[in-house]
Amino acid sequence: MNKILSSVLVAGMLLSVGVTSAMAIGGASGAKIDYAVQGQLGELVVNPYDIAPLTAVIKDGGYSIKNASVRIVPKENGQEIKYKVANGELKTHGGIPVFGLYPNYVNKVEVEYTKIYKGKEEKVKEVYEIYTAPVFADVSGMKGQKGVFFDKIEVIKKPTDKFKDRLYFVNNFQPKTGKGTKVVWNNPTGGALEWNYNPQIFIIDTTGEIRWYLEPSKIYNLKSAFNAGVMMGFKQNDDGDLTWGYGQRYVKYDILGREIFNRELPAGYVDFSHSMDDSPNGNYFLRVANANLKRHDGKNVRTVRDVIVEVDKNGQVVDDWRLYEILDPYRDNVLKVLDQGAVCLNIDAKAGGHTLSEDDLAAMDTNDKFGDIVGSGPGRNWAHVNSVDHDAEDDSIIISSRHQNAIIKIGRDKKIKWILGNPVGWGDKFKDKLLTPVDSKGKKISCGENGAICPGFESDKGGFDFTWTQHTAFKIDEKSKGDIIYVSAFDNGDSRGMDQPAISTMKYSRAVIYKIDQKKKTVEQVWEYGKDRGFDWYSSVTSLTEYQADKNSVMVYSAVAGMQFDIATGNPTGLPSPHINEFEWGAKEPSIEIKMTNAMGYQAWPFSIEKALSK
Missing domain, CATH: 1.20.5 (Single alpha-helices involved in coiled-coils or other helix-helix interfaces)
Structure with missing residues (x-):
């Protein structure tokens, strides 16, 4: 019972x-609904997809809504963010997406929308108050990492009216930590996992306020080989969403943090870094490496930063460009003059100013030392490709090869169309591909046999210089037509003139734009900036120059300017101070300048909230 x-x-x-x-x-x-709501709609969800803490969604509350707009009320003397919301975005997120909230602040958010209920439409205007937490990021523990993403930010030159509404997407990272050194590829060593740094990804306005950041812990893990690496190659696609890669992954998310895809690289490839380009046909071009190459000497290696793979929207491999088969992986002229203290992200001040000798390189070829080391031949860092740009007009790719000091265009047939770089060391089969420098009247400019003594650029005299250890070679589609194309690049300037200067402070970097006649195989330098700023603006590695069609402007990020070292120990005494500059087309001085103190920079570019949410 x-x-x-x-x-x-x-x-x-x-x-x-x-x-x-x-x-x-x-x-x-x-x-x-048994929770508090502020207005006529449903619940407020801050950080709706767990990786973008300065975003929110005001849920629709079961109503049909349309024609919404959002305004983040700015702080005193702050920058207004205001945008319309596409009706498709309202349905995708189940409410009104909110972007641009200030951290650690009670934000006032004005929303307007049309509410449809029982067949009747009502126009509504409301104010929501949304609190957000302070910016959070994993830290290295080093005293230089104050302020989370940067110690301080200075608006050196306030924006002109044309640029005062800009938002800048910043792709930085913190130095190595104890967590990140636990996982490294070791068969052979090197590759993307040797670059295993926590990401620091954020958007700032023109007053220097953070208005969005990525909190990566849900999609990133320093201790996991297939969920770590350096987040690089961020780009806002034409559809407004973000693509990038890290380590063994390439991904796409919207600005609220909603995952569109997050995939491992195709099995035959490893070690994404630097660049992921989207094509008008919906495909993606990724800078990767070969997962397993049998060299001519019978040795199996992972290659290093020398393969471009094209994948379709579903991740199926369409094609690849194996640069060790297209270029000469044993062209070592540039390798001998690189500053070994700054080989891209492998910055070692104790090796500053040192170069590799003929014997050093020869010794490598007689041993099995492979991986992310400067050296010739597949399996070593002979090419160091740091950008790829698909030219859909003739279905070619334009690459920037740092360790060849060259910008190169290669067709779908894997044939080289042209090479923009100094002529030293190129074999006979490449010599007819080298572009000839000319002035504005088409007259040939003599740069000497090694291309190192071109006259300095003067707009009224038509000077010229090649790029040296450059980054981000991008075709400017809007200025190009047929065989006449414009290409932008950030000329970092290490090994300038195929040499190291007597004093390191003689180095300088430039943002530069070239006009190329692809039929005549000539190149004219039409704009530069940075030479007069000298060593203070010098970035030995990383950085970006890119045309912006919406304002007919040129965006420049000198990403590791101002890095300082202790001369006795060679250790850094602080992180660099990256500079954001944006220029009117053809202008000699920037329309805005922002400086971040104590930040390890990679790239930055203008972000469009209209493209992201109003499309």
Whole structure:
């Protein structure tokens, strides 16, 4: 009897719990809301997809809504963010997406929308108050990492009216930490996992305020080989969404953090870094490496930063460009003059100013030392490709090869169309591909046999210089037509003139734009900036120059300017101070300049909230 009674009581309790739970989530009472709402709509969800803490969604509350707009009320003397919301975005997020909130602040958000209920439309205007937490990021523990993403930010030159609404997407990273050194490829060593740094990804306005950042812990893990690496190659696609890669992954997310895809690289490839380009046909071009190459000497190696793979929207491999088969992986002229203290992200001040000798390189070829080391031949860092740009007009790719000091265009047939770089060391089969420098009248400019003594650029005299350890070679589609194309690049300037200067402070970097006649195989330098700023603006590695069609401007990020070292120990005394500059087309001085103190920079570019949410 007691057992029967106990069973009845338990059954009754379970039924009661079940009914209560059902009522809480809806059940007989419907989709009941038992939490506070501020306005006429539903609940407020901050950080709706867990990786973008300065975003929110004001849920629709079960109504149909359309024609929404959002305004983030700025702080005193702050920058207004205001945008319309496409009706498709309202349906995708189940409410009104909110972007641009200030961190650690009670934000006032003005929203306007049309609410449809019982067949009637009502225009509504409301103000929501949304609190956000302070910016959070994993830290290295080093005293230089104050301020999370940067120690301080200075608006050196306030924007002109044309640029005062700019938002700048910044792709930085913190130095190596104890966590990140646990996982490194070791067969051979090197590759993307040797570059295993926590990301620092954020958007700032023109007053220097952070208005968005990526909190990566849900999609990133320094201790996991297939979820780590350096986040690089960020780009806002034509559809407004973000693509990038890290380590063994390439991904696409919208600005609220909603995952569109997050994939491992195709099995035959490893070590994404630097560049992921989207093509008008919907395909993606990724800078990767070969997962397993049998060299001519019979050795199997992972190659290093010398393969471009094209994948379609579903991740199927369409094609690849194996640069060790297209270029000469044993052209070592540039390798001998590189500053070994700054080989892209492998910055070692103790090796500053040192170069590799003929014997050093020869010794490598007689041993099995492979991986992310400067050296010739597949399996070593002979090419160091740091950007790829698909030219859809003739279905070619334009690459920047840092360790060849060259910008190169290669066709779908894997044939080289042209090479923009100094002529030293190119074999006979490449010599007719080298572009000839000319002035504005088409007259040939003599740069000497090694291309190192071109006259300095003067707009009224038509000077010229090649790029040296450059980054980001991009075709300017809007200025190009047929065989006449314009290409932008950031000329970092290491090994300038195929040499190291007597004093390191003689180095300088440039943003530069070239006009190329692809039929005549000539190149004219039409704009530069940076030479007069000297060593203070010098970035030995990383950085970006890119044309912006919306304002007919040129964006420049000198990403590791101002890096300082202790001369005695060679250790850094602080992180660099990256500079953001944006120029009117052809202008000699920037329309805005922003400086970040104590930040390890990679790239930055203008972000469009209209493209992201108003499309």
